[in-house]
Amino acid sequence: MNYDKSNMISVLEDFPKQLKVAVELADKRKAEGKFSNVVVCGMGGSGIGGELVKPFVHSIPVFSHHDYGLPSFVNRNSLVFIVSYSGNTEETLSAYHEAKKRRCKVIVITSGGKLAKLEKNSIIVPKGLQPRAALGYLFIPILVVLANSGIIALQDRAIAEAINAINIEYDKKKAHVLAKFIHNRIPVFYASGTFAAVAYRMKTQINECSKQPAFFHVLPEMNHNEINGFKMLGKELAVVFVKDDKDSEHITKRIEATRKLIHNRTNVIELTVKGKSLLARMLKMIYVGDLAAYYLALLNKTDPTPVPVIEKLKKILK
Numbered sequence: 476m477n478y479d480k481s482n483m484i485s486v487l488e489d490f491p492k493q494l495k496v497a498v499e500l501a502d503k504r505k506a507e508g509k510f511s512n513v514v515v516c517g518m519g520g521s522g523i524g525g526e527l528v529k530p531f532v533h534s535i536p537v538f539s540h541h542d543y544g545l546p547s548f549v550n551r552n553s554l555v556f557i558v559s560y561s562g563n564t565e566e567t568l569s570a571y572h573e574a575k576k577r578r579c580k581v582i583v584i585t586s587g588g589k590l591a592k593l594e595k596n597s598i599i600v601p602k603g604l605q606p607r608a609a610l611g612y613l614f615i616p617i618l619v620v621l622a623n624s625g626i627i628a629l630q631d632r633a634i635a636e637a638i639n640a641i642n643i644e645y646d647k648k649k650a651h652v653l654a655k656f657i658h659n660r661i662p663v664f665y666a667s668g669t670f671a672a673v674a675y676r677m678k679t680q681i682n683e684c685s686k687q688p689a690f691f692h693v694l695p696e697m698n699h700n701e702i703n704g705f706k707m708l709g710k711e712l713a714v715v716f717v718k719d720d721k722d723s724e725h726i727t728k729r730i731e732a733t734r735k736l737i738h739n740r741t742n743v744i745e746l747t748v749k750g751k752s753l754l755a756r757m758l759k760m761i762y763v764g765d766l767a768a769y770y771l772a773l774l775n776k777t778d779p780t781p782v783p784v785i786e787k788l789k790k791i792l793k
């Protein structure tokens with residue numbers, strides 16, 4: 476696929492196609508062996524896949540690593556995904572070298588750079604995108620490899636459902652409403668533990684695309700601290716409850732009660748996603764969030780595509 480880098484909206488409109496191609500990229504790949512854990516290493520837009528994959532892995536522990544090196548428990552029985560869109564991110568390269576040193580089973584997902592040179596058997600994804608706009612390419616291959624390796628259930632139907640569930644015009648309308656609600660406020664996204672990565676993605680997309688502060692937290696934990704913090708500056712915030720139609724009764728009750736307790740002190744909106752499979756619901760909500768971050772960038776009069784401050788920092792640290 477050829478992309479016009481400057482046009483984030485055309486990349487977003489292509490997201491269903493990206494999901495389809497992403498499945499093909501990892502089609503026959505599997506990790507042979509018996510593993511005691513799965514570790515997914517990556518930063519920012521390349522690291523979110525490690526968070527998103529957590530609710531799908533039930534048979535062994537899964538750990539999402541966003542740092543140099545590797546956690547101490549990782550050894551030759553670990554299956555390690557090394558994910559970096561550019562292939563040049565220093566923390567992820569450091570994790571790669573450590574994984575090789577500890578003789579882990581390593582699967583690299585990248586569009587090129589140093590990683591592609593180091594690992595000839597990498598899953599190579601299309602170039603020319605912002606990493607965060609390549610979510611399908613970076614996340615779906617992790618699921619496909621895990622399914623092919625017998626670690627998680629096959630996700631083919633769920634991916635097909637996600638592709639069908641995306642209704643670009645309808646989702647754009649929802650995203651517009653969300654962007655307008657957030658505009659000139661600081662969004663705080665709240666979700667269940669299962670949807671934590673979705674809420675986190677919504678926060679980071681606003682940071683990177685709309686260039687403004689945004690935060691997130693999960694229920695029930697926020698009920699034990701953050702719920703108490705709306706007395707000051709509440710009106711400056713835009714609280715977004717990121718609800719899954721299949722949230723447990725506990726979470727549904729807690730969201731309802733939390734909303735009642737804070738709505739006089741802050742601005743609140745609820746977004747709910749429906750659907751059969753967890754993956755489709757997660758991707759659908761992420762899609763609305765990605766579009767909202769795009770529209771919020773336009774409202775903020777900023778270019779949604781580049782991330783100059785991140786680039787500048789990388790140069791300083793070189």
Ligand code: F6R
Nearest residue numbers: 519520521559560561564606607
């Ligand atoms: C930029 C973006 C960043 C990068 C991160 C790591 O669009 O999403 O969060 O993903 O700086 O770089 P890569 O993805 O090249 O390893």
